[in-house]
Amino acid sequence: MTFENNSEQNGKEVAGEGSTSGVGGATASGSELGGGGAANTGVGDATQESPSRRETMALAIGVAAWLVPGLGHALLKMWGRAAACFLTVGVLVVLGAGMRGNIFSSGGGDAFDTLGYVADLGAGGFYFVARSIEKFGADVSHANGDYGTRFLATAGILNLLAALHAFEAARGHKA
Protein backbone atom coordinates (compact mmCIF):
# COMPACT_ATOMS: atom_id res chain seq x y z
CA MET A 1 0.00 0.00 0.00
CA THR A 2 1.41 3.35 -0.93
CA PHE A 3 0.39 6.65 0.48
CA GLU A 4 0.83 9.52 -1.83
CA ASN A 5 0.95 13.15 -1.03
CA ASN A 6 -2.00 14.39 -2.97
CA SER A 7 -1.85 17.84 -1.50
CA GLU A 8 0.86 18.76 -3.91
CA GLN A 9 -0.86 17.26 -6.90
CA ASN A 10 -4.47 18.18 -6.52
CA GLY A 11 -4.98 21.86 -6.54
CA LYS A 12 -8.69 21.47 -5.91
CA GLU A 13 -9.07 19.88 -2.55
CA VAL A 14 -12.16 18.74 -0.77
CA ALA A 15 -13.80 21.38 1.32
CA GLY A 16 -13.88 20.48 4.98
CA GLU A 17 -10.88 18.23 4.66
CA GLY A 18 -8.33 20.98 5.01
CA SER A 19 -5.34 18.85 5.60
CA THR A 20 -3.16 21.24 7.48
CA SER A 21 -5.69 23.79 8.43
CA GLY A 22 -6.01 23.15 12.11
CA VAL A 23 -3.52 23.21 14.90
CA GLY A 24 -0.10 23.94 13.57
CA GLY A 25 -1.23 24.39 9.99
CA ALA A 26 1.54 24.41 7.46
CA THR A 27 2.43 26.92 4.85
CA ALA A 28 3.07 24.24 2.28
CA SER A 29 -0.47 23.40 1.38
CA GLY A 30 -2.52 26.06 3.04
CA SER A 31 -2.93 27.89 -0.23
CA GLU A 32 -3.88 24.72 -2.05
CA LEU A 33 -7.21 24.38 -0.35
CA GLY A 34 -9.49 25.51 -3.10
CA GLY A 35 -12.02 27.69 -1.39
CA GLY A 36 -10.95 26.28 1.92
CA GLY A 37 -11.94 29.06 4.22
CA ALA A 38 -10.66 27.09 7.15
CA ALA A 39 -7.14 27.07 5.85
CA ASN A 40 -5.61 29.10 8.64
CA THR A 41 -8.27 29.11 11.26
CA GLY A 42 -6.66 26.73 13.67
CA VAL A 43 -4.99 27.33 16.98
CA GLY A 44 -1.72 28.45 15.46
CA ASP A 45 -1.09 30.23 12.23
CA ALA A 46 1.76 28.48 10.51
CA THR A 47 3.07 31.59 8.88
CA GLN A 48 3.73 33.20 12.25
CA GLU A 49 4.51 30.43 14.68
CA SER A 50 8.03 29.19 15.21
CA PRO A 51 9.12 25.79 13.91
CA SER A 52 9.75 24.47 17.41
CA ARG A 53 6.23 25.40 18.46
CA ARG A 54 4.84 23.68 15.39
CA GLU A 55 6.85 20.56 16.17
CA THR A 56 5.54 20.58 19.72
CA MET A 57 1.96 20.96 18.53
CA ALA A 58 2.48 18.20 15.98
CA LEU A 59 3.78 15.93 18.72
CA ALA A 60 0.78 16.74 20.91
CA ILE A 61 -1.52 15.96 17.99
CA GLY A 62 0.26 12.67 17.40
CA VAL A 63 -0.15 11.67 21.04
CA ALA A 64 -3.81 12.74 21.01
CA ALA A 65 -4.36 10.69 17.86
CA TRP A 66 -2.84 7.69 19.56
CA LEU A 67 -4.84 8.06 22.78
CA VAL A 68 -8.20 8.54 21.07
CA PRO A 69 -8.40 7.19 17.51
CA GLY A 70 -9.36 9.99 15.15
CA LEU A 71 -8.77 12.81 17.61
CA GLY A 72 -5.59 13.94 15.88
CA HIS A 73 -7.31 14.33 12.55
CA ALA A 74 -10.28 16.00 14.24
CA LEU A 75 -7.93 18.61 15.71
CA LEU A 76 -6.64 19.22 12.20
CA LYS A 77 -10.24 19.57 10.99
CA MET A 78 -9.97 16.49 8.80
CA TRP A 79 -13.40 15.27 9.73
CA GLY A 80 -13.69 12.44 7.22
CA ARG A 81 -10.40 10.92 8.22
CA ALA A 82 -11.19 11.38 11.89
CA ALA A 83 -14.47 9.54 11.55
CA ALA A 84 -12.88 6.81 9.44
CA CYS A 85 -10.09 6.24 11.97
CA PHE A 86 -12.46 6.18 14.91
CA LEU A 87 -14.91 3.82 13.26
CA THR A 88 -12.44 1.39 11.71
CA VAL A 89 -10.33 1.07 14.86
CA GLY A 90 -13.50 0.84 16.95
CA VAL A 91 -15.02 -1.89 14.79
CA LEU A 92 -11.83 -3.94 14.90
CA VAL A 93 -11.52 -3.60 18.67
CA VAL A 94 -15.17 -4.47 19.36
CA LEU A 95 -15.09 -7.44 17.00
CA GLY A 96 -11.70 -8.63 18.25
CA ALA A 97 -12.74 -8.50 21.87
CA GLY A 98 -16.17 -9.91 21.06
CA MET A 99 -14.53 -12.86 19.32
CA ARG A 100 -12.48 -13.41 22.47
CA GLY A 101 -9.14 -12.60 20.96
CA ASN A 102 -6.05 -12.49 23.11
CA ILE A 103 -5.43 -9.06 24.67
CA PHE A 104 -1.79 -9.09 25.65
CA SER A 105 -0.66 -7.56 28.90
CA SER A 106 2.67 -6.17 30.04
CA GLY A 107 3.70 -9.32 31.88
CA GLY A 108 4.32 -11.34 28.74
CA GLY A 109 6.83 -14.16 28.92
CA ASP A 110 8.44 -14.05 25.49
CA ALA A 111 9.16 -11.65 22.67
CA PHE A 112 5.95 -12.47 20.82
CA ASP A 113 3.88 -11.53 23.86
CA THR A 114 5.76 -8.25 24.11
CA LEU A 115 5.21 -7.57 20.41
CA GLY A 116 1.52 -8.39 20.82
CA TYR A 117 1.32 -6.05 23.78
CA VAL A 118 2.92 -3.22 21.80
CA ALA A 119 0.51 -3.84 18.92
CA ASP A 120 -2.53 -3.94 21.21
CA LEU A 121 -1.40 -0.85 23.07
CA GLY A 122 -1.32 0.98 19.75
CA ALA A 123 -5.09 1.27 19.99
CA GLY A 124 -4.60 3.79 22.79
CA GLY A 125 -7.69 4.22 24.93
CA PHE A 126 -9.46 1.49 23.00
CA TYR A 127 -7.06 -1.01 24.58
CA PHE A 128 -8.91 -0.54 27.85
CA VAL A 129 -12.25 -0.66 26.05
CA ALA A 130 -11.24 -4.07 24.68
CA ARG A 131 -10.29 -5.26 28.16
CA SER A 132 -13.63 -4.14 29.53
CA ILE A 133 -15.55 -5.87 26.71
CA GLU A 134 -13.73 -9.16 27.08
CA LYS A 135 -14.98 -10.17 30.50
CA PHE A 136 -14.50 -13.91 30.14
CA GLY A 137 -10.92 -13.81 28.95
CA ALA A 138 -9.40 -14.96 25.69
CA ASP A 139 -10.32 -18.20 23.99
CA VAL A 140 -7.90 -19.01 21.20
CA SER A 141 -8.85 -22.67 21.07
CA HIS A 142 -11.17 -21.77 18.19
CA ALA A 143 -10.43 -19.97 14.94
CA ASN A 144 -12.63 -17.08 16.06
CA GLY A 145 -10.41 -16.33 19.03
CA ASP A 146 -7.37 -16.43 16.79
CA TYR A 147 -9.02 -14.05 14.34
CA GLY A 148 -9.97 -11.81 17.27
CA THR A 149 -6.32 -11.63 18.31
CA ARG A 150 -5.39 -10.47 14.80
CA PHE A 151 -8.23 -7.96 14.73
CA LEU A 152 -7.03 -6.41 17.99
CA ALA A 153 -3.42 -6.23 16.82
CA THR A 154 -4.53 -4.74 13.50
CA ALA A 155 -6.58 -2.10 15.31
CA GLY A 156 -3.49 -1.05 17.25
CA ILE A 157 -1.21 -0.91 14.23
CA LEU A 158 -3.84 0.92 12.19
CA ASN A 159 -4.21 3.50 14.95
CA LEU A 160 -0.45 3.97 15.11
CA LEU A 161 -0.41 4.51 11.35
CA ALA A 162 -3.23 7.06 11.64
CA ALA A 163 -1.44 8.83 14.49
CA LEU A 164 1.73 9.02 12.42
CA HIS A 165 -0.30 10.39 9.52
CA ALA A 166 -1.83 13.06 11.77
CA PHE A 167 1.61 13.93 13.13
CA GLU A 168 3.04 14.32 9.63
CA ALA A 169 0.03 16.35 8.50
CA ALA A 170 0.43 18.68 11.48
CA ARG A 171 4.07 19.19 10.55
CA GLY A 172 2.95 20.04 7.04
CA HIS A 173 4.93 17.26 5.44
CA LYS A 174 2.12 15.01 4.32
CA ALA A 175 -1.63 15.12 4.01
Next chain:
Amino acid sequence: MRLKRREGIRRDRGMIDTSGIRLSHFQGMLIFAVVISVAFGFLSRRRPVDRVRYIVWSLFLFLVIGIGIGWVMYPFSR
Protein backbone atom coordinates in the same frame (compact mmCIF):
# COMPACT_ATOMS: atom_id res chain seq x y z
CA MET B 1 -36.24 -22.90 20.30
CA ARG B 2 -34.18 -26.03 20.63
CA LEU B 3 -31.02 -23.97 20.80
CA LYS B 4 -32.47 -21.83 23.57
CA ARG B 5 -33.38 -24.92 25.56
CA ARG B 6 -29.85 -26.29 25.13
CA GLU B 7 -28.38 -22.99 26.31
CA GLY B 8 -30.69 -23.10 29.32
CA ILE B 9 -29.48 -26.60 30.21
CA ARG B 10 -25.88 -25.47 29.92
CA ARG B 11 -26.57 -22.50 32.13
CA ASP B 12 -28.21 -24.72 34.72
CA ARG B 13 -25.13 -26.91 34.76
CA GLY B 14 -22.88 -23.88 35.14
CA MET B 15 -21.60 -24.16 31.57
CA ILE B 16 -22.56 -20.70 30.37
CA ASP B 17 -21.89 -20.30 26.68
CA THR B 18 -19.44 -17.41 26.43
CA SER B 19 -18.15 -18.08 22.97
CA GLY B 20 -18.79 -14.48 21.89
CA ILE B 21 -19.12 -13.36 18.29
CA ARG B 22 -18.84 -16.19 15.83
CA LEU B 23 -17.83 -15.52 12.25
CA SER B 24 -17.03 -17.89 9.45
CA HIS B 25 -13.60 -17.71 7.82
CA PHE B 26 -15.03 -15.84 4.86
CA GLN B 27 -16.96 -13.38 7.03
CA GLY B 28 -13.83 -12.66 9.05
CA MET B 29 -11.80 -12.06 5.92
CA LEU B 30 -14.53 -9.91 4.38
CA ILE B 31 -14.89 -7.67 7.44
CA PHE B 32 -11.13 -7.34 7.76
CA ALA B 33 -10.80 -6.43 4.07
CA VAL B 34 -13.60 -3.87 4.21
CA VAL B 35 -12.28 -2.16 7.35
CA ILE B 36 -8.69 -1.98 6.15
CA SER B 37 -9.70 -0.82 2.67
CA VAL B 38 -11.84 1.98 4.10
CA ALA B 39 -9.10 3.09 6.49
CA PHE B 40 -6.40 3.12 3.82
CA GLY B 41 -8.72 4.79 1.32
CA PHE B 42 -9.48 7.65 3.70
CA LEU B 43 -5.89 8.08 4.83
CA SER B 44 -4.23 7.94 1.45
CA ARG B 45 -6.69 9.80 -0.80
CA ARG B 46 -8.40 13.13 -0.43
CA ARG B 47 -11.03 13.39 -3.16
CA PRO B 48 -14.17 11.29 -2.55
CA VAL B 49 -14.03 9.79 -6.04
CA ASP B 50 -10.44 8.71 -5.54
CA ARG B 51 -11.31 7.27 -2.16
CA VAL B 52 -14.17 5.18 -3.49
CA ARG B 53 -12.04 3.96 -6.38
CA TYR B 54 -9.22 3.03 -4.03
CA ILE B 55 -11.52 1.28 -1.54
CA VAL B 56 -13.23 -0.80 -4.23
CA TRP B 57 -9.96 -1.78 -5.88
CA SER B 58 -8.27 -2.59 -2.56
CA LEU B 59 -11.26 -4.66 -1.42
CA PHE B 60 -11.29 -6.55 -4.70
CA LEU B 61 -7.58 -7.35 -4.41
CA PHE B 62 -7.93 -8.41 -0.77
CA LEU B 63 -10.67 -10.87 -1.65
CA VAL B 64 -9.11 -12.23 -4.84
CA ILE B 65 -5.70 -12.72 -3.25
CA GLY B 66 -7.20 -14.15 -0.04
CA ILE B 67 -9.34 -16.68 -1.86
CA GLY B 68 -6.46 -17.42 -4.23
CA ILE B 69 -4.11 -18.20 -1.36
CA GLY B 70 -6.84 -20.36 0.17
CA TRP B 71 -7.07 -22.40 -3.01
CA VAL B 72 -3.30 -22.73 -3.27
CA MET B 73 -3.09 -24.02 0.30
CA TYR B 74 -6.01 -26.40 -0.07
CA PRO B 75 -3.99 -29.46 -1.23
CA PHE B 76 -1.76 -29.17 1.85
CA SER B 77 -4.61 -28.87 4.33
CA ARG B 78 -5.04 -32.60 4.87
